[in-house]
Amino acid sequence: xxxxxxxxxxxLLTIFQPTLARGIAVWGIAPNLFLCFVxxxxxxxxxxxxxxxxxxxxxxxxxxxxxxIGVSGLIYLYLGVGAGILxxxxxxxxxxxxxxLGTIVASLIAGLMYYLARKAVGSxxxxxxxxxxxxxxxxxxxxxxxxxxxxxxxxxxxxxxIKQVS
Amino acid sequence: MxxxxxxxxxxxxxxxxxxxxxxxxxxxxxxxxxxxxxFIEQAVEGVAxxxxxxxxxxxxxxxxxFSYFGGVKALREENQALxxxxxxxxxxxxxxRGLETENAQLREMLDLTKTEHELELLAASVIAKNPSxxxxxxxxxxxxxxxxxxxxxxxTEKKELVGKISRVGSDWAEVVTLLDPECGVGAMVLxxxxxGVAEGDSSLRLSGKCKxxxxxxxxxxxxxxxxxxxGMGGVYPKGLLIGRVLEIKEDNTNMSKYAIVEPMVNFxxxxxxxxxxxxxxxxxxxxxxxxxxEEPEEEDEEETSTPTATRPAATATARPTATPKPSAxxxxxxxxxxxxxxxxxxxx
Numbered sequence: 001x002x003x004x005x006x007x008x009x010x011x012l013l014t015i016f017q018p019t020l021a022r023g024i025a026v027w028g029i030a031p032n033l034f035l036c037f038v039x040x041x042x043x044x045x046x047x048x049x050x051x052x053x054x055x056x057x058x059x060x061x062x063x064x065x066x067x068x069i070g071v072s073g074l075i076y077l078y079l080g081v082g083a084g085i086l087x088x089x090x091x092x093x094x095x096x097x098x099x100x101l102g103t104i105v106a107s108l109i110a111g112l113m114y115y116l117a118r119k120a121v122g123s124x125x126x127x128x129x130x131x132x133x134x135x136x137x138x139x140x141x142x143x144x145x146x147x148x149x150x151x152x153x154x155x156x157x158x159x160x161x162i163k164q165v166s
Numbered sequence: 167m168x169x170x171x172x173x174x175x176x177x178x179x180x181x182x183x184x185x186x187x188x189x190x191x192x193x194x195x196x197x198x199x200x201x202x203x204x205f206i207e208q209a210v211e212g213v214a215x216x217x218x219x220x221x222x223x224x225x226x227x228x229x230x231x232f233s234y235f236g237g238v239k240a241l242r243e244e245n246q247a248l249x250x251x252x253x254x255x256x257x258x259x260x261x262x263r264g265l266e267t268e269n270a271q272l273r274e275m276l277d278l279t280k281t282e283h284e285l286e287l288l289a290a291s292v293i294a295k296n297p298s299x300x301x302x303x304x305x306x307x308x309x310x311x312x313x314x315x316x317x318x319x320x321x322t323e324k325k326e327l328v329g330k331i332s333r334v335g336s337d338w339a340e341v342v343t344l345l346d347p348e349c350g351v352g353a354m355v356l357x358x359x360x361x362g363v364a365e366g367d368s369s370l371r372l373s374g375k376c377k378x379x380x381x382x383x384x385x386x387x388x389x390x391x392x393x394x395x396x397g398m399g400g401v402y403p404k405g406l407l408i409g410r411v412l413e414i415k416e417d418n419t420n421m422s423k424y425a426i427v428e429p430m431v432n433f434x435x436x437x438x439x440x441x442x443x444x445x446x447x448x449x450x451x452x453x454x455x456x457x458x459x460e461e462p463e464e465e466d467e468e469e470t471s472t473p474t475a476t477r478p479a480a481t482a483t484a485r486p487t488a489t490p491k492p493s494a495x496x497x498x499x500x501x502x503x504x505x506x507x508x509x510x511x512x513x514x
Contacts, residue, residue, distance in 0.1 A: 022297070028373075029371045030297070065296060065301065114300065118300065
């Protein structure tokens with residue numbers, strides 16, 4: 001059932017990220033559905049599954065983007081672990097606010113790491129543009145989308161009888 | 167005699183009754199001939215009238231009641247039917263508008279393929295945008311099966327440069343747009359023939375602009391000058407419109423200038439593009455193109471300082487080829503248009 005759950009969401013995100021997500025872009029910034037999902041899985045399913053999900057979904061996102069393949073996979077792996085630690089040790093219950101804030105923080109970290117990786121390969125982008133023009137807006141947008149995405153993710157987990165570990 | 171009446175009592179009564187009735191008939195016949203109702207009739211009607219009126223009123227009320235409910239039902243049905251019709255008409259109107267736009271676009275595409283015999287163009291639809299906020303690319307629904315290869319130029323039906331093919335699958339291809347820093351195009355300012363490189367800039371990309379770099383310090387370009395491909399580098403043919411100069415700046419080193427260019431293409435609304443499959447050196451513009459309109463030479467100086475909502479013009483007979491400097495016969499003007507008017511609006 002878990003495989004079905006992840007395949008279902010992989011398919012859904014792969015379809016929606018370059019189409020629907022870009023369609024709802026604000027100031028040219030679209031939410032990152034993959035990152036929202038990884039953070040959510042970390043929170044709901046713990047460190048191990050958060051890490052595996054982060055690596056696989058991050059890699060899929062990289063392949064979809066077509067540049068610097070593996071960078072997002074690595075970043076999301078650690079974000080999955082981090083979300084899992086926060087979810088199992090520090091939060092309990094519904095955790096909607098924690099998920100919202102966690103997604104914002106994770107997005108900022110992901111933005112910073114991606115900026116550094118791009119800088120390492122010679123990108124001309126300035127820190128201000130990367131963090132304030134892209135990173136911050138994306139982080140807030142991800143927080144909102146993550147908050148909204150939590151319901152359908154939970155529902156699909158319930159339907160497929162996948163338990164929340166925390 | 168008395169015995170007769172007694173003996174024939176029945177006959178006498180019969181005759182008497184007949185006579186009385188005959189008299190009554192006679193009287194009523196005589197009264198019927200005169201106008202107005204008799205006192206008897208009036209008396210009878212007077213007694214019956216209130217009852218009749220009440221019955222009539224109540225009857226009417228019932229009739230009205232039934233017709234009211236019947237009418238409401240009919241009105242409701244009519245209202246629903248009109249609402250359905252309205253929705254249907256609205257849908258048709260929207261469809262028609264969409265088809266109109268698509269039709270105009272496809273007509274232009276058809277015209278382009280008809281007029282440009284030398285160009286091997288492949289029409290493709292944009293099927294997805296780049297999922298990331300860090301790059302300026304999109305995906306089209308045709309790939310190597312249709313003859314697309316990496317590095318081929320991508321343009322619009324109005325011969326405006328979109329970008330080039332960066333990745334190819336069997337039935338999809340990724341187009342890296344002018345806005346992406348990975349896209350560098352040999353460019354030339356249409357009016358002054360100053361050459362440079364139009365390239366994406368990470369900071370400008372998000373505001374939908376690109377950079378025209380490596381311009382000579384002596385470059386005489388001005389705001390609202392039009393920029394097209396120079397044909398240098400071999401990837402892009404000469405003559406594809408890139409955009410309009412918004413701002414001119416000095417480079418950090420003071421060795422060269424660069425300009426901020428607003429591309430002609432609205433990348434956010436792009437739906438159909440052409441992939442140029444064959445190598446062409448120059449793409450000529452049709453004579454109907456406003457850029458090709460002839461313009462008297464003496465107006466040049468005036469128009470340089472007077473912004474108008476028209477594109478710069480150039481003669482059809484003397485299209486600049488690979489020459490970086492203006493020739494005597496080429497007449498590119500510097501008629502700029504107000505910055506608030508986008509290239510898209512201008513074309514329309």
